[in-house]
Amino acid sequence: MTANTREKTSTSGKTPVTLLGLGAMGTALARTWLAADHPLTVWNRTPGRAARLVGEGAKPAGSAAEAVAASTLVVVCLLDDASVGEALAEADLAGKDLVNLTTTTPAQARARAEWARERGARYLDGGIMAVPPMIGVPEAGGYVFYSGSTELFEEHGETLAVPAGTRYVGEDAGHAALHDVALLSAMYGMFAGVHHAFALISKEESIDPVTFAPLLAEWLSAMAGGVHLTADQLRSGDYTKGVVSHLAMQVAGTPTFLATAEQQGVSAELLRPYFDLMARRLAEAGGEEDLTGVVDLLLR
Numbered sequence: 001m002t003a004n005t006r007e008k009t010s011t012s013g014k015t016p017v018t019l020l021g022l023g024a025m026g027t028a029l030a031r032t033w034l035a036a037d038h039p040l041t042v043w044n045r046t047p048g049r050a051a052r053l054v055g056e057g058a059k060p061a062g063s064a065a066e067a068v069a070a071s072t073l074v075v076v077c078l079l080d081d082a083s084v085g086e087a088l089a090e091a092d093l094a095g096k097d098l099v100n101l102t103t104t105t106p107a108q109a110r111a112r113a114e115w116a117r118e119r120g121a122r123y124l125d126g127g128i129m130a131v132p133p134m135i136g137v138p139e140a141g142g143y144v145f146y147s148g149s150t151e152l153f154e155e156h157g158e159t160l161a162v163p164a165g166t167r168y169v170g171e172d173a174g175h176a177a178l179h180d181v182a183l184l185s186a187m188y189g190m191f192a193g194v195h196h197a198f199a200l201i202s203k204e205e206s207i208d209p210v211t212f213a214p215l216l217a218e219w220l221s222a223m224a225g226g227v228h229l230t231a232d233q234l235r236s237g238d239y240t241k242g243v244v245s246h247l248a249m250q251v252a253g254t255p256t257f258l259a260t261a262e263q264q265g266v267s268a269e270l271l272r273p274y275f276d277l278m279a280r281r282l283a284e285a286g287g288e289e290d291l292t293g294v295v296d297l298l299l300r
């Protein structure tokens with residue numbers, strides 16, 4: 001009988017979980033496992049933060065090592081990769097299933113996977129695509145990217161699905177972090193455009209930002225579908241495939257955007273770097289392509 005099988009015979013019949021890190025995210029995760037009757041052992045560097053969860057049924061551990069010893073499935077949700085190394089320095093990870101939900105770079109995730117393997121643990125890395133209020137609320141649409149040990153994911157998939165949806169993106173432990181950062185990077189690009197748009201209208205007394213917002217949201221939603229065409233062009237290598245608004249036309253339009261910013265008293269510092277890349281691609285590859293060639297310019 002494996003340690004896991006033994007654990008599944010706990011009174012609730014649910015897999016015991018150890019959780020290290022009771023910040024905003026860790027606390028939200030913890031509550032969902034408690035609500036689903038999973039025996040939960042918790043540890044936090046600052047012990048006071050565990051008190052409320054202990055009142056709700058969690059078992060406190062005196063140290064991270066003690067917490068790790070309590071369950072086969074050990075979930076870590078700390079500030080950054082360095083805090084994970086610090087917290088687990090004294091823990092015996094042999095035979096453990098370590099799930100690291102701390103945000104890291106892909107390289108840090110791969111190194112942490114190797115570090116865990118050397119200590120005898122199976123390793124799964126996670127990238128959380130949700131904020132704490134979305135945890136335990138399936139209709140909020142939050143989920144976690146996972147990558148690393150397939151066996152670990154398959155064995156504990158049900159337990160990991162308690163706080164949020166799960167999306168396994170492969171054995172490379174760095175790929176959850178890469179998916180996470182790629183999606184968030186796209187989000188920041190979108191925010192940049194949104195902030196520029198609000199700046200453009202902000203001095204116009206007769207345009208209410210609250211009335212403008214739904215127009216903006218609808219437009220961004222309509223444009224978001226364009227990612228599929230970009231993907232198709234990248235896969236085929238033909239950036240003229242299915243092009244609707246070719247590069248020459250789009251570059252010709254950029255002075256209008258810059259002049260409008262100038263007239264509205266708005267800095268174009270968020271727009272200009274992208275327009276510069278469009279102009280460079282036009283000069284290098286001609287005007288018949290879509291905007292997709294900008295991807296190639298970014299590759300170093």
Ligand code: NDP
Nearest residue numbers: 021022023024025026045046078079083102103128130131
């Ligand atoms: P918090 O700042 O609320 O909590 C940070 C946690 O890390 C605390 O438990 C803190 O302990 C602990 N910690 C920090 N440094 C150390 C250390 N050196 N050794 C041990 N423990 C340490 O952050 P969140 O809970 O919000 O975030 C946790 C992770 O989840 C991060 O990687 C974050 O990027 C990720 N995440 C968060 C989201 C969010 O919206 N909050 C969204 C998606 C991902 P102490 O209480 O002692 O300070």
